[in-house]
Amino acid sequence: MKIGITPINSARYIEDQVALVDFVQMVEELGYESVWTFEHVIVPNNYESVYPYNPSGKLGLKGAHSFVDPLFGLTFIAGATKKLRLGTGVNILPQVNPLYTAKFASSLDHLSNGRFMFGVGVGWLEEEFNAIGVPFENRGKRTDEYIDAMRAAWRGEMVEYRGEFVDWHDFQMLPTPVQAPRGVPGVPLIIGGTSPVAIRRLVARGDGWYVIHKDLEEFKTHMDSFRAECDRQGRDPSELEITAYWNHSREGTESVEEYRREGVSRLLVNADALRMGDKPADALERFAAEVLTAL
Numbered sequence: 339m340k341i342g343i344t345p346i347n348s349a350r351y352i353e354d355q356v357a358l359v360d361f362v363q364m365v366e367e368l369g370y371e372s373v374w375t376f377e378h379v380i381v382p383n384n385y386e387s388v389y390p391y392n393p394s395g396k397l398g399l400k401g402a403h404s405f406v407d408p409l410f411g412l413t414f415i416a417g418a419t420k421k422l423r424l425g426t427g428v429n430i431l432p433q434v435n436p437l438y439t440a441k442f443a444s445s446l447d448h449l450s451n452g453r454f455m456f457g458v459g460v461g462w463l464e465e466e467f468n469a470i471g472v473p474f475e476n477r478g479k480r481t482d483e484y485i486d487a488m489r490a491a492w493r494g495e496m497v498e499y500r501g502e503f504v505d506w507h508d509f510q511m512l513p514t515p516v517q518a519p520r521g522v523p524g525v526p527l528i529i530g531g532t533s534p535v536a537i538r539r540l541v542a543r544g545d546g547w548y549v550i551h552k553d554l555e556e557f558k559t560h561m562d563s564f565r566a567e568c569d570r571q572g573r574d575p576s577e578l579e580i581t582a583y584w585n586h587s588r589e590g591t592e593s594v595e596e597y598r599r600e601g602v603s604r605l606l607v608n609a610d611a612l613r614m615g616d617k618p619a620d621a622l623e624r625f626a627a628e629v630l631t632a633l
Contacts, residue, residue, distance in 0.1 A: 339594055339597070339598060339602070339603070339604070339605060339633050340371040340372065340603060340604040340605070341370055341371055341584075341604070341605055341606075341607065341630055341633065342370065342371055342372035342373060342374050342423075342425065342581070342604055342605070342606045342607075343365055343370055343372070343373045343374065343606070343607060343608075343609060343622065344373070344374035344375070344376070344427055344583070344606045344607070344608055345374060345375055345376045345405075345427070345608070346362070346373040346374060346375055346411065346415065347375040347376065347405050347406045347407070347408055347411040347412075348376070348399075348403070348404070348405045349403055349404040349405065350609075350610065350618055351618070352404060352405070352406050352411070353404075355414075358414070358415070358418075359418040360619075361618065361619055362415050362418055362419055362422060363418060363419060364619060364622070364623075365422065365622060366419050366420070366421060366422045368622060368623065368626040368630065369626060369630055369631075370422070370622070370626070370630070371422075371423055371604065372422060372423035372424065372425055372455070372604065373412075373415060373422060373423075373424060373425070374425040374426065374427040374457075374606055375408035375411055375412060375425070375426050375427060376399075376405070376408070376426075376427060376428075377407075377408050377426060377428065377429045377430055378397075378399070378405070378430075378463065378466060379407075379433075379466060379469070379470060380401065380466060380469055381397060381399055381400065381401040381403075381463070381466070382401055382463075382465045382466070382469070383400075383401045383402075385463060385464075385465045386464075386465070387462055387463045387464045387465060388462070389462060389463075390462055390533075391550045391552075408426045408429055409426070409429075409442050409443070409446060412424040412425075412426070412446060412450075412454070413446055413449065413450075416446065416449060416450035416453065416454075417449075421453070422453065423453045423454075423455060424446070424450060424453050424454050424455065425454075425455040425456075425457055425528065425548075425581070426455070426456055426457040426458070426528075427457045427528075427530065427548050427581075427606070428457035428458050428459040428528070428529075428530035428548050429456070429457060429458050429459070430458075430459060430460070430461035430466075431458040431459065431460070431461075431480075431481045431484050431485070432460055432461060432472070432477035432478075432480040432481045432484065433461055433466070433467050433470050433472045433477075434472075436484040436487055436488060436504060437491070437506065439484070439488065440487070440488040440491045440492065440511060441491075441511060443456050443488070443492075443515070443525045444491075444492055444511060444513070444514065444515045444525060447515035447516055447517055447525050448513045448514070448515060448516055450516075451516055452515070452516030452517045454515075454517075454525055454526075455525075455526045455528050455546070456525045456526065456527055456528065457527075457528035457529075457530055457548045457581075458481065458485070458527060458528070458529065458530065459481075459529070459530035459531050459536070459548075460477045460478050460481050460531065460536070461474075461477060478535055478539075479502070479503075480503050481539070482539060482542075482543065483501045483502060483503050483504055484503070484504065485527060485539075485543050486499070486501070486543070487499045487501065487504040487506060488525075489520075489524055489527075490506070491506065491511040492511065492514060492515050492522075492523055492524040492525060493514065493522050493523055493524070494510060494511065494512055494513075494514035494523055495510065496508065496509070496510055497509055497510065497511065519545045520545070526545040526546060526579075527543065527544055527545050527546070528544065528545065528546040528547065528548045528579075528581060529543065529544035529546070529547055529548065530547075530548040530550075532549060532550070532551065532560045532563075534563070537560075537563055537564055537567050538567060538571075540564070540567075540578065541564070541567045541568055541570075541571045541573050541578075542571060544578055545578065545579065546578055546579035546580065546581060547564070547578055547579075547580045547581065548581050549580065549581065549582040549583065550583050551582065551583065553585075553588075553589070554589060554593055554596060554597075557582060557597075557600070558600060561600045561601065575601060576601070579603045579604065580600075580601055580602045580603055580604070581602075581603065581604040581605075581606060582597060582602050582604070582605055582606070583605075583606050583608075584597070584605035584606060584607050585611065586607055586611075586612060586625075586629065587611060587612060587613045591629050591632065591633075594633060607625065609621045609622050609625075612624075612625055614628075
């Protein structure tokens, strides 16, 4: 089982650039496989939109909290590490320009020598879309088209892609990404979300799945929906790498086998939620000694 750390772009990790370098190098040396980010540009002090992964409907993150852009943060981390994989969990694809985004993602994969995993979702915070000046409606349709268009650009061939929202033609995007998740140059696309629409998108277009859930029983329900959708679309579930959040302090190390049986390849832990020390570095060192070595 691969173990990753999330979120690496929030206040505890970015107060000091030197401290962030020391931290991610320690993560790599301890044997963790990856680090992950979250994305928001801003969080309004007041909003009516409902966050779907918390019963309160609100983020734990406040507008006054510090956090850096995921792609800039991961590029900084890439330069300080050698093998640590780099994931976004997840970037809000329909609120940004897809051509810039395709270029940013391919550049990061190229410069990191093929270590980037691009987690994407449709977003939920309408007030943030309004602040950016991007329509909230049709964000699902835009996400699907942006995914297809970015894949066309990443191949390094002459791009001819015309859709409802994208009209790209007569250019090439070079250098290509190092990775080739579908046999052609590209960045692995990790689809976030557990709604029926998100699962359909995952099976139709994804290379992996980023799952947030409240407990293991709910996760198994999501997996049932995922496998049923794979049957409907004729896709082998094993083709998709599954990344799931792991609440170790509540579920315990024994839950790893249950996640593995469900087809999970990677579990993500939040150092602040491990309850193994006041500082993230102390928690991850203890976790590595007591848990990571046993997996």
